[in-house]
Amino acid sequence: MRLLIATDAWAPQVNGVVRSLEHMAAAGTALGIETVFLTHRDFASVPLPGYPEIRLSCATRGAVARRWGDLRPTHVHIATEGTVGYATRRHCLAQGRPFTTSYHTRFPEYLAARAPVPESWSYAWLRRFHGAANGTMVSTPSLERDLTGRGFTNLMRWTRGVDTDLFRPDAAGADPLAGLPRPIFLFVGRLAVEKNIAAFLKLDLPGSKVMVGDGPDRARLAALAPDAHFLGTRTGAALAAVYAASDVFVFPSLTDTFGIVLLEALACGVPVAAYPVTGPLDVIGGTDAGVLDTDLRRAALAALAIPRERCRREALRYTWAESARQFFGNIALAHDRPSRTVSLGSALDPRRARPSNPGFRSNGG
Incomplete structure (x- = not known):
């Protein structure tokens, strides 16, 4: 298999989509699968207003067609619904090539938070975009139920993982948060704005609030909570150290489809406080590794009593190996539907392999 992944989300962006795709490429190599990427770097692009780290590509179907001969893919996965993804979709449809897609981001809710665009209009466009695929991958059961109710079809489960060697309770070493009130x-x-961070910063909580990350809302949020500590972007060991030095991870988002940061926090032994919505419901619900409550302050305070070893134990149930098995298995299954010419064997067939992750559900049975 030579898999082409078309994505508008790519470095230097730091987000769950990029991290997931990077892990899939690495896992594919171990499985004998070659992965090539089609990103904004392959086309002229401009920075997205308000998000300079995000590039808007000037990709067209013709430009994709010109790159196709060099890429020579046997399988195609379209990871995002931006200009790169849309141009690749058009080329596949024109050539009669099967492809899969994935649903990472609740764009209707994100757009509605910034402009007076009805969510129903955005969902209608997304239904059409993904409806042409042989399969659309979703990360959680609750997201699958939600999209099914909105008329999406051919949904396939693709969970996420966490590097438990990097993210671990003893990752702090020299405490990077030493001196902050606990x-x-x-x-x-x-x-x-779509992350609903103000809901966290407005909470009356003891100790300290620490913010890791950057983005267009930083100045407003810093003015809203002058006592909060904004550390900027951290990655790798530096990020793991901040997790491990913290007491509770607060996840105020109402729109994330999964939240890899939830797994990273748990792997470092940090309990989660969140709203009972898609993502937290699937990762935290029923695990006793966090507290879900419509009152986020109550959830944050209650999470302080959760043992760190319980959180770590829950994180160990999620692996990138299992995530890759589902991802490549879904691609093999979906591409096999029209022609019956593609087979990677039972090791990658989601109908046959036994899940090690509780979020798995067979897509083919």
Whole structure:
């Protein structure tokens, strides 16, 4: 298999989509699968207003067609619904090539938070975009139920993982948050209006609030909470150290489809406080590794009593190996539907392999 992944989300962006795709490429190599990417770097692009780290590509179907001969893919996965994804979709449809897609981001809610665009209009466009695919991958059961109710079809489950060697309770070493009043309530993510971060910063909590990440809403949020500590973007070991030095991870988002940061916090032994919505419901619900409550302050305070070893134990149930098995298995299954010419064997067939992650559900049975 030579898999082409078309994505508008790519470095230097730091987000769950980029991290997931990077892990899939690495896992594919171990499985004998070659992964090539089609991103904004392959076309002329301009920075997205308000998000300079995000590039708007000038990709067209013709430009994609010109790159196709060099890429020579046997399988195609379209990861995002931006200009790169749309141009690749058009080329696949024109050539009669099967492809899969994935639903990472609740764009209707994000757009509605910034402009007077009805969510129903955006969902209608997304239904059409993904409806042409042989399969659309979603990360959680609650997201699958929501999209099914909105008329999406051919949905396939693709969970996420966490690097438990990097993210671990003893990652702090020399405490990067030493000197801050405790308890420490942590947020990690893009500082943008759709993340609902103000709901966290407005909470009356003891100790300290620590913010890791950057984005277009940073200045407003810093003015809203002058006592909060904004550390900027952290990655790798530096990020793991901040997690491990914290007491509670607060996840105020109402629109994330999963939240890899939830797993990173748990792997470092940090309990989660969040609203009972898609993402937290699937990762935290029923695990006793966090508290979900419509009152986020109550959830944050209650999470302080959760043992760190319980959180770590829950994180160990999520692996990037299992995530890759689902991802490549879904691609093989979906591409096999029209022609019956593609087979990677039972090791990658989601109908046959036994899940090690509780979020898995067979897509083919």
